[in-house]
Amino acid sequence: MTTRDAVTDIPPQYDPALDAARYAEWERAGLFHAVEERSERVGGERRPFVIVMPPPNVTGVLHMGHGLNNTVQDVLVRWRRMCGDETLWLPGTDHAGIATQNVVERQLAAEGKTRFDVGREAFVERTVRFVQETGGTILAQLRAIGASADWSRTAYTLSPDLSRAVREAFVRLYERGLIYRGHRVIHWCPRCLTSLSDEEAEFHEQSGQLYHIAYPVTRVHAAEDPRSIVIATTRPETMLGDVAVAVHPDDERYRDLVGRTVRLPIANIEIPIIADTYTDPSFGTGALKITPAHDANDFEVGQRHNLAMPVVIAANGEMGATGDDAPRVPPELVGLDRFVARERIVQRLRSLGFLVKVEPHHHAVRRCYRCNTIVEPRLSDQWFVRMRPLSEPALRAVRERRIRVLPERWEAVYVNWLEGIRDWNISRQLWWGHRIPVWYCDGCSHVSASRTDLTRCPDCGGSVRQDEDVLDTWFSSGLWPFSTLGWPDTTDDLKAFYPTDMLVTAPEILFFWVARMIMLGYAFMGETPFHTVYLHGTVRDTKHVRMQKSLGNGIDPLDVLQLYGADALRYTVISSMGLGADTILDPNDLERSFAPGRNFVTKLWNIGRFLLTNVGSESVEPLERIAPDRLTSSDRWILARLDAAIAACDAALGPARPHDGTWTEGELNAGLRLNEYTEAARTFVWNDLADWYVETSKVRLATPGPDRDVARTVLIHAFDQALRLLQPIVPFVTDALWQRLPGRAPNEYIAVAAWPTARRAGDGGGDFELVREVVTALRQLRGEYNVAPGRTLEAIVVPRDGAAGSLERERRTIERLARVSLQIGPAPASHGPAAHQVLSGGSEVIVPLEGVIDVAKECARLRAELMSLEKQLTGLTQRLANEQFISRAKPEIVAAERQKEGEWRTRSEQLRAKVLSLCGA
RNA sequence: GGGCGGAUAGCUCAGUUGGUUAGAGCGCCUGCCUUACACGCAGGAGGUCGUGGGUUCGAGUCCCUCUUCGCCCACCA
Numbered sequence: 001m002t003t004r005d006a007v008t009d010i011p012p013q014y015d016p017a018l019d020a021a022r023y024a025e026w027e028r029a030g031l032f033h034a035v036e037e038r039s040e041r042v043g044g045e046r047r048p049f050v051i052v053m054p055p056p057n058v059t060g061v062l063h064m065g066h067g068l069n070n071t072v073q074d075v076l077v078r079w080r081r082m083c084g085d086e087t088l089w090l091p092g093t094d095h096a097g098i099a100t101q102n103v104v105e106r107q108l109a110a111e112g113k114t115r116f117d118v119g120r121e122a123f124v125e126r127t128v129r130f131v132q133e134t135g136g137t138i139l140a141q142l143r144a145i146g147a148s149a150d151w152s153r154t155a156y157t158l159s160p161d162l163s164r165a166v167r168e169a170f171v172r173l174y175e176r177g178l179i180y181r182g183h184r185v186i187h188w189c190p191r192c193l194t195s196l197s198d199e200e201a202e203f204h205e206q207s208g209q210l211y212h213i214a215y216p217v218t219r220v221h222a223a224e225d226p227r228s229i230v231i232a233t234t235r236p237e238t239m240l241g242d243v244a245v246a247v248h249p250d251d252e253r254y255r256d257l258v259g260r261t262v263r264l265p266i267a268n269i270e271i272p273i274i275a276d277t278y279t280d281p282s283f284g285t286g287a288l289k290i291t292p293a294h295d296a297n298d299f300e301v302g303q304r305h306n307l308a309m310p311v312v313i314a315a316n317g318e319m320g321a322t323g324d325d326a327p328r329v330p331p332e333l334v335g336l337d338r339f340v341a342r343e344r345i346v347q348r349l350r351s352l353g354f355l356v357k358v359e360p361h362h363h364a365v366r367r368c369y370r371c372n373t374i375v376e377p378r379l380s381d382q383w384f385v386r387m388r389p390l391s392e393p394a395l396r397a398v399r400e401r402r403i404r405v406l407p408e409r410w411e412a413v414y415v416n417w418l419e420g421i422r423d424w425n426i427s428r429q430l431w432w433g434h435r436i437p438v439w440y441c442d443g444c445s446h447v448s449a450s451r452t453d454l455t456r457c458p459d460c461g462g463s464v465r466q467d468e469d470v471l472d473t474w475f476s477s478g479l480w481p482f483s484t485l486g487w488p489d490t491t492d493d494l495k496a497f498y499p500t501d502m503l504v505t506a507p508e509i510l511f512f513w514v515a516r517m518i519m520l521g522y523a524f525m526g527e528t529p530f531h532t533v534y535l536h537g538t539v540r541d542t543k544h545v546r547m548q549k550s551l552g553n554g555i556d557p558l559d560v561l562q563l564y565g566a567d568a569l570r571y572t573v574i575s576s577m578g579l580g581a582d583t584i585l586d587p588n589d590l591e592r593s594f595a596p597g598r599n600f601v602t603k604l605w606n607i608g609r610f611l612l613t614n615v616g617s618e619s620v621e622p623l624e625r626i627a628p629d630r631l632t633s634s635d636r637w638i639l640a641r642l643d644a645a646i647a648a649c650d651a652a653l654g655p656a657r658p659h660d661g662t663w664t665e666g667e668l669n670a671g672l673r674l675n676e677y678t679e680a681a682r683t684f685v686w687n688d689l690a691d692w693y694v695e696t697s698k699v700r701l702a703t704p705g706p707d708r709d710v711a712r713t714v715l716i717h718a719f720d721q722a723l724r725l726l727q728p729i730v731p732f733v734t735d736a737l738w739q740r741l742p743g744r745a746p747n748e749y750i751a752v753a754a755w756p757t758a759r760r761a762g763d764g765g766g767d768f769e770l771v772r773e774v775v776t777a778l779r780q781l782r783g784e785y786n787v788a789p790g791r792t793l794e795a796i797v798v799p800r801d802g803a804a805g806s807l808e809r810e811r812r813t814i815e816r817l818a819r820v821s822l823q824i825g826p827a828p829a830s831h832g833p834a835a836h837q838v839l840s841g842g843s844e845v846i847v848p849l850e851g852v853i854d855v856a857k858e859c860a861r862l863r864a865e866l867m868s869l870e871k872q873l874t875g876l877t878q879r880l881a882n883e884q885f886i887s888r889a890k891p892e893i894v895a896a897e898r899q900k901e902g903e904w905r906t907r908s909e910q911l912r913a914k915v916l917s918l919c920g921a
Numbered sequence: 922g923g924g925c926g927g928a929u930a931g932c933u934c935a936g937u938u939g940g941u942u943a944g945a946g947c948g949c950c951u952g953c954c955u956u957a958c959a960c961g962c963a964g965g966a967g968g969u970c971g972u973g974g975g976u977u978c979g980a981g982u983c984c985c986u987c988u989u990c991g992c993c994c995a996c997c998a
Binding site: 010012013203210231232233234235278279280282283284287288289295296297298300363364407409410412413416417420507508510538540542544564575576578580581582583584585586592593595596598599600601602603605606607608609610611612613614669670673675676679682683690691694779780782783784786788789790816819868869871872875876879882883884885886887888889890893894896897900 | 924925926927932933934935937940941942945946947948951952953955957958960961962963964965977978979990991992993994995996997998
């Protein structure tokens with residue numbers, strides 16, 4: 001905004017429709033562009049401050065979760081930018097393997113096709129096109145909420161650069177022996193047709209049935225009594241894949257049966273009874289069916305006992321077996337969905353008499369985190385990352401305080417997870433993602449992991465084929481803090497900006513993403529990727545249900561922008577940002593949720609409106625040139641309040657980084673209290689600046705003379721500083737106002753203006769507190785006696801020692817704010833019925849109200865006040881008489897209590913005298 | 922099954938190491954369009970800090986019990 005509108009043209013509300021143009025101007029001015037040479041790590045002058053944005057899914061659209069996450073980051077980044085750091089907020093998107101593939105597959109399904117109908121190459125091409133069409137959406141939406149990211153560095157996990165980093169990372173881990181191919185039971189999604197990591201297979205509680213099934217023991221000779229072993233299972237369909245029944249070796253009930261066999265019903269084959277300590281004798285019947293191909297634990301038992309591992313459920317979740325195992329699945333069950341088959345098998349068992357009983361059973365089943373399908377444990381070949389060696393430095397980093405996790409309680413969760421970490425299945429049977437850079441030789445069966453595409457076997461020169469699978473999408477996001485800066489090359493960006501500083505995200509991806517970034521950061525960079533992990537809460541509705549599009553309880557941030565503007569959205573989100581606290585918003589009442597933000601923006605706007613119309617266009621002296629003795633008590637007061645507000649904001653935002661790479665005890669949990677920061681800035685602007693200082697200044701601004709200039713200077717200074725304090729939260733309205741302040745050059749932007757520092761000068765304006773007390777007391781009396789607003793009262797203030805002068809100087813302010821005609825001095829010898837108010841310092845306010853005052857009412861009011869005060873005083877006196885308190889409480893607390901007691905006593909005596917004179921006994 | 926967090930005004934939440942008469946926003950009541958703002962101003966009502974016990978001179982704050990809501994983790998079929 002280079003033109004300054006005539007003040008009369010300023011509308012009474014800020015118009016958020018102008019936000020987009022304003023943002024475009026910021027971007028044009030390059031305000032958010034970080035310059036690597038300025039980083040002190042490469043010889044520059046500035047400390048770097050870097051946040052890498054958690055990349056949203058490339059085809060995603062903005063929801064409130066993004067809104068919250070990115071607003072938090074933007075506030076931090078804007079704060080540090082004003083503090084003079086070379087600030088980089090690095091944005092980007094994630095190709096989001098399964099998620100994106102599922103979207104495109106749904107499109108295909110609408111055309112009646114599957115991905116197999118179109119083929120791998122065409123499918124990937126189509127997905128690339130889809131990403132090109134929709135990929136920019138969410139980044140544009142982030143601009144709309146004001147995100148001050150460095151868009152020139154926008155990254156994408158599937159870009160050529162980052163894909164090179166992914167391949168490099170894979171090969172290095174492979175070469176270090178940390179990646180291996182394993183044959184084992186993994187989580188399989190029969191809908192997505194891919195394996196999943198432990199984290200991607202989420203537990204969901206559900207009620208089901210526990211089926212008790214009798215497996216008849218094979219008789220040794222015809223005369224033997226028929227016996228059977230009863231096993232319990234929640235998944236009867238897997239029994240077709242059973243290869244044994246296991247009992248505990250010490251279990252007396254079955255000791256004689258170990259080594260014999262049972263006949264598996266339906267499949268009608270003989271399987272052995274084995275002893276294994278994995279079996280818990282106290283659960284159910286103490287006998288356990290072993291299905292190595294369809295249960296991870298059974299797999300281990302199977303390995304120990306060298307058992308066969310027949311697969312009886314196909315990849316798509318339908319019953320079926322191949323080869324020698326084919327006879328296990330009866331023809332009528334082949335091709336049935338696993339859950340249909342379950343019912344059939346149960347019916348069959350019942351009719352055959354093998355079903356002993358069915359019990360209701362509550363348990364947790366794993367579901368695919370992308371499509372919610374119940375995951376099927378499945379035996380297959382997958383690539384794994386050996387995690388133990390990687391987890392050690394990641395654990396040490398937190399234990400040795402090179403990384404802090406806020407809120408602190410998540411640190412224990414992080415540690416607990418890393419301590420029990422298991423190998424990470426990184427291969428996915430998908431088409432959308434980074435193809436695994438491994439080639440198999442057709443001739444010599446040599447396996448090569450390669451940085452470049454191979455066409456010939458490096459060993460024998462034979463033809464090769466690349467592994468069909470792609471990598472877990474979280475593998476590439478795990479490299480994000482350095483892959484986005486140019487790794488594996490040693491780029492200037494990497495030197496200037498790695499390690500980054502803070503990582504801001506939701507706790508739900510602590511394991512998926514944060515922990516892996518830390519592990520991979522150490523693995524490849526030898527250093528932590530960031531020193532602070534800030535985990536914020538979740539956006540929920542008023543029933544505390546997580547906001548989700550699919551649940552229909554979401555709020556579209558774009559609706560909020562439209563109705564109330566980006567600043568209102570940001571203010572609302574940040575002001576409720578208690579450390580780790582969830583944000584509750586009402587999707588059915590946007591007004592209620594976002595009005596506070598909008599109201600605050602309007603208030604700020606109108607302070608500016610007043611100021612610009614009243615300060616005038618003449619130049620304003622800078623505060624430094626105003627001699628201290630020209631400042632009034634109100635000036636000194638507001639400047640002291642400003643200092644306090646700055647200190648409170650600084651304390652709430654906290655240290656930006658640890659001093660020497662390690663967090664001290666005191667700093668570990670300090671800062672990032674965004675709600676406290678917001679509140680400190682808000683109360684200053686609204687309750688101090690607007691309610692008192694602006695009101696006080698009105699008289700001075702209307703009176704020509706040297707004091708008018710002082711008022712103009714202090715007003716402009718205080719407002720300027722307040723805007724700076726608020727810029728990170730409400731960047732649009734503060735920018736609009738700040739640019740219009742007198743003396744501002746056209747190309748100055750508050751986003752890169754200096755963060756305020758306290759002046760710590762002057763006496764703090766304590767005198768003005770008495771003025772405020774007098775005004776408040778008079779207003780209360782007006783209210784108490786229902787004095788008509790238009791009526792000017794006569795009022796007498798009897799000042800405490802030495803207070804007369806400052807009261808006299810603020811006479812017109814008091815008269816205006818309280819609508820009184822003021823007399824300052826000793827109490828008149830006599831006056832008619834009057835209302836009295838005794839103030840804290842011993843000053844007294846007397847309002848004679850002939851004809852209006854009700855003596856009885858005033859007596860009642862005074863008596864009530866006296867009683868209340870004396871009650872408090874009694875308590876206080878008792879406390880001060882208590883030797884235990886005197887000896888054990890901190891001296892400063894005792895001193896404060898003593899002083900308070902003195903004040904209260906004086907006040908109580910004065911009140912008592914008033915009561916006696918006005919009301920008699 | 923293990924662990925963690927919340928329960929404070931009608932609603933949504935602050936309340937740092939125990940120490941003034943427990944605060945804010947919204948809502949509510951009364952009165953005001955007082956020429957920056959009715960998205961506002963002034964005044965006001967409203968809380969036995971979930972329950973029961975304990976430690977302490979003193980507890981919303983520390984300890985234990987219970988109730989309740991939520992979250993994370995987990996190979997008991």
